[in-house]
Amino acid sequence: MQLLVLSLVLLALTALGYRLGRGRALAVIDCHPRHLHSLPSYHGYWVAMWCGLPALLVLAGWLMFEPSLLRALVMSALPAELAGLPDERLALVYNEVRNVARYGHSASSAAVADAARHYASLRQTIFAAAALAALSLAIAGLVYARSRIHRQLRTRNRVESAIRVFLIAASLVAIFTTIGIVLSLLFESLRFFQSVSVSEFLFGTSWSPQMAIRSDQVGSSGAFGAVPLFTGTLLIAGIALLVAVPLGLLSAVYMAEYAAPRFRAVVKPLLEILAGIPTVVYGFFAALTVAPFIRDAGTALGLTVASESALAAGLVMGIMIIPFVSSLADDVITAVPHSLREGSYGLGATKSETITLVVLPAALPGIVGGVLLAASRAIGETMIVVMAAGLAANLTANPLEAVTTVTTQIVTLLVGDQEFDSPKTLAAFALGLVLFTITLALNMVALSIVNRYREKYD
Amino acid sequence: MSHSPSLPAKVRARDINVHYGDKHALKHVDLDIHAHEVVALIGPSGCGKSTFLRCINRMNDQVDSARVTGLLTLDGDDIYDRAVDVVQLRARVGMVFQKPNPFPKSIFDNVAYGPRIHGMARDQAELDEIVMTSLERAGLLAEVRDRLDEPGTSLSGGQQQRLCIARAIAVSPELILMDEPCSALDPIATARVEELIDELRENFTIVIVTHSMQQAARVSQRTAFFHLGELVEVGDTEQIFTNPQHPLTQGYITGRFG
Ligand SMILES: Nc1ncnc2c1ncn2[C@@H]1O[C@H](COP(=O)(O)OP(=O)(O)O)[C@@H](O)[C@H]1O
Numbered sequence: 229m230q231l232l233v234l235s236l237v238l239l240a241l242t243a244l245g246y247r248l249g250r251g252r253a254l255a256v257i258d259c260h261p262r263h264l265h266s267l268p269s270y271h272g273y274w275v276a277m278w279c280g281l282p283a284l285l286v287l288a289g290w291l292m293f294e295p296s297l298l299r300a301l302v303m304s305a306l307p308a309e310l311a312g313l314p315d316e317r318l319a320l321v322y323n324e325v326r327n328v329a330r331y332g333h334s335a336s337s338a339a340v341a342d343a344a345r346h347y348a349s350l351r352q353t354i355f356a357a358a359a360l361a362a363l364s365l366a367i368a369g370l371v372y373a374r375s376r377i378h379r380q381l382r383t384r385n386r387v388e389s390a391i392r393v394f395l396i397a398a399s400l401v402a403i404f405t406t407i408g409i410v411l412s413l414l415f416e417s418l419r420f421f422q423s424v425s426v427s428e429f430l431f432g433t434s435w436s437p438q439m440a441i442r443s444d445q446v447g448s449s450g451a452f453g454a455v456p457l458f459t460g461t462l463l464i465a466g467i468a469l470l471v472a473v474p475l476g477l478l479s480a481v482y483m484a485e486y487a488a489p490r491f492r493a494v495v496k497p498l499l500e501i502l503a504g505i506p507t508v509v510y511g512f513f514a515a516l517t518v519a520p521f522i523r524d525a526g527t528a529l530g531l532t533v534a535s536e537s538a539l540a541a542g543l544v545m546g547i548m549i550i551p552f553v554s555s556l557a558d559d560v561i562t563a564v565p566h567s568l569r570e571g572s573y574g575l576g577a578t579k580s581e582t583i584t585l586v587v588l589p590a591a592l593p594g595i596v597g598g599v600l601l602a603a604s605r606a607i608g609e610t611m612i613v614v615m616a617a618g619l620a621a622n623l624t625a626n627p628l629e630a631v632t633t634v635t636t637q638i639v640t641l642l643v644g645d646q647e648f649d650s651p652k653t654l655a656a657f658a659l660g661l662v663l664f665t666i667t668l669a670l671n672m673v674a675l676s677i678v679n680r681y682r683e684k685y686d
Numbered sequence: 687m688s689h690s691p692s693l694p695a696k697v698r699a700r701d702i703n704v705h706y707g708d709k710h711a712l713k714h715v716d717l718d719i720h721a722h723e724v725v726a727l728i729g730p731s732g733c734g735k736s737t738f739l740r741c742i743n744r745m746n747d748q749v750d751s752a753r754v755t756g757l758l759t760l761d762g763d764d765i766y767d768r769a770v771d772v773v774q775l776r777a778r779v780g781m782v783f784q785k786p787n788p789f790p791k792s793i794f795d796n797v798a799y800g801p802r803i804h805g806m807a808r809d810q811a812e813l814d815e816i817v818m819t820s821l822e823r824a825g826l827l828a829e830v831r832d833r834l835d836e837p838g839t840s841l842s843g844g845q846q847q848r849l850c851i852a853r854a855i856a857v858s859p860e861l862i863l864m865d866e867p868c869s870a871l872d873p874i875a876t877a878r879v880e881e882l883i884d885e886l887r888e889n890f891t892i893v894i895v896t897h898s899m900q901q902a903a904r905v906s907q908r909t910a911f912f913h914l915g916e917l918v919e920v921g922d923t924e925q926i927f928t929n930p931q932h933p934l935t936q937g938y939i940t941g942r943f944g
């Protein structure tokens with residue numbers, strides 16, 4: 229609440245800074261903008277920045293450091309009876325102090341109540357100090373910047389470079405987050421590979437990632453051969469592609485070459501809705517509708533079908549990735565120059581000859597790119613397989629059996645209570661690393677193919 | 687040099703009208719084209735030259751809004767008769783476009799495209815023969831003899847256009863339609879294509895749309911001048927350029943408009 233008011237006041241000051249800066253710039257030159265190096269509004273932005281940015285930094289610093297500062301101050305002032313407690317207890321006490329001070333819980337002892345009062349007053353003081361600092365910095369910045377305004381002041385350049393710094397900072401956040409994720413994947417995987425060898429993980433054919441709590445337990449040693457996971461992933465993704473590539477490609481050809489414009493305008497967005505359905509919906513569709521149907525159909529034919537078959541998950545996933553194939557294929561087919569089609573018609577080719585002999589070969593790189601993107605999506609897809617593909621790490625190529633995938637196993641490894649140093653948990657990072665490497669490679673190949681194609685028919 | 691009026695026309699157009707939706711793009715055009723002559727269609731942009739050209743191989747069928755009326759015959763047969771198969775018609779009437787448009791295939795496959803879809807060759811040797819002769823006739827063989835496997839798009843613009851001409855003559859058409867075939871080419875490539883057109887006249891009948899008066903004068907025996915969808919004047923090229931009958935024609939060829 230206080231923070232909200234403070235922010236609003238600062239915002240108002242910043243706006244005022246803009247107006248004052250602009251007004252001052254106009255006054256300096258008697259309303260002849262041509263005499264000014266930069267447009268008046270740039271002077272306004274410049275003053276606003278001087279006013280708002282330092283205050284913003286102070287506020288950000290306060291938000292970041294307030295909790296640890298408070299904690300240090302409150303802890304150091306604790307009475308001896310509490311201060312002597314062991315660390316874990318101390319943490320509990322501090323928690324209680326906080327809850328008492330902030331949410332009005334009742335204190336369990338007088339010492340805690342005292343500490344809570346101390347906490348509350350400290351918190352007020354720190355906030356007041358921060359607010360005061362922010363406000364005075366804002367006003368000082370405003371006054372300083374406004375007084376600096378003169379004809380030759382190059383505020384345009386300064387504002388532009390400030391904007392550039394902002395943009396760089398924004399992209400750095402994204403880049404560093406990505407790098408951080410990759411590094412953490414790498415390091416945790418390295419820890420995993422200290423207890424399980426790389427070759428066992430990549431080439432072992434048995435997967436049962438339990439870890440013993442006591443060493444004399446039955447099945448005390450886990451097996452971390454990930455091959456059944458890889459084959460399961462490939463099997464399901466393969467089935468998905470078998471569904472999605474023909475359906476997606478044919479519907480793209482129809483949309484791009486045959487459909488009347490009005491039909492296309494209605495149906496294309498409908499097809500793209502498929503991509504917007506939450507995957508969890510596909511998941512229960514697969515688990516509750518498709519899988520039982522396949523089992524019943526299989527039983528009627530005298531086949532044994534697992535209730536969680538690779539086929540069910542693959543089929544539904546195939547439906548899900550149809551838009552990835554069709555949408556991109558449609559784009560590249562439409563991008564094939566009309567002159568090529570006319571050239572073919574002019575030689576007496578029929579529509580289907582033109583499509584198969586000229587249009588599709590010309591669009592092929594783009595189509596391949598789309599298929600690779602769809603494949604990477606299928607390999608990384610989690611929800612459908614978690615719900616429909618089962619957990620049995622069977623090494624099989626039979627689509628009627630249950631298989632499991634890399635993503636499913638990562639989920640099962642990490643749900644529930646975890647110790648963060650057991651190979652069981654760390655295995656998830658190694659699996660994640662493999663998954664990341666594969667999808668990254670697929671995406672890069674796909675994008676480079678698509679881009680090369682774009683250059684050709686700009 | 688000029689046609690002999692006693693021979694029946696290769697192409698006869700009578701009262702041809704073309705509408706694109708509400709737009710009346712071609713108005714009451716009557717024109718005869720005789721075998722083994724080059725007819726140039728000239729006129730300012732948008733006057734309907736391409737539209738007329740595209741009537742002859744029914745390329746306008748491709749445009750949903752286009753409606754063609756009138757009588758158009760090829761060797762006496764109505765082109766717009768219901769019984770006519772456009773696939774066969776287009777095998778008899780080849781077309782070369784303004785911008786060279788080789789298929790994204792090898793040079794060989796570009797030329798072999800037409801013969802293949804029309805089943806013209808019984809075996810590979812025959813196909814090779816057709817491709818080589820067509821490249822030879824298009825004056826391209828010497829330049830591409832040892833790079834037939836390279837993509838057609840790797841050729842220069844002028845070579846690409848001659849490849850498109852080779853591709854068109856590979857299906858042995860009787861008539862070749864050319865829509866500003868040199869407008870995307872440099873002067874040297876243009877001269878090469880113009881020479882080629884003159885050679886091709888021996889075996890084919892050619893209708894060429896051009897924006898260049900000099901080109902019309904150099905390659906054609908007869909010239910037709912279009913203006914705002916109407917055929918204003920048609921006659922021997924020499925007469926059109928030295929002694930135009932219609933003031934519009936005169937204005938256009940002397941460069942007063944267009
Ligand atoms: N596909 C089309 N749809 C609608 N109008 C067209 C189409 N093609 C050509 N036109 C119109 O018909 C007229 C004649 O065009 P065109 O035959 O291409 O002229 P030219 O080749 O002589 O420059 C122009 O006014 C043009 O705008």
Ligand SMILES: [Mg+2]
Nearest residue numbers: 735736737865
């Ligand atoms: Mg034209």
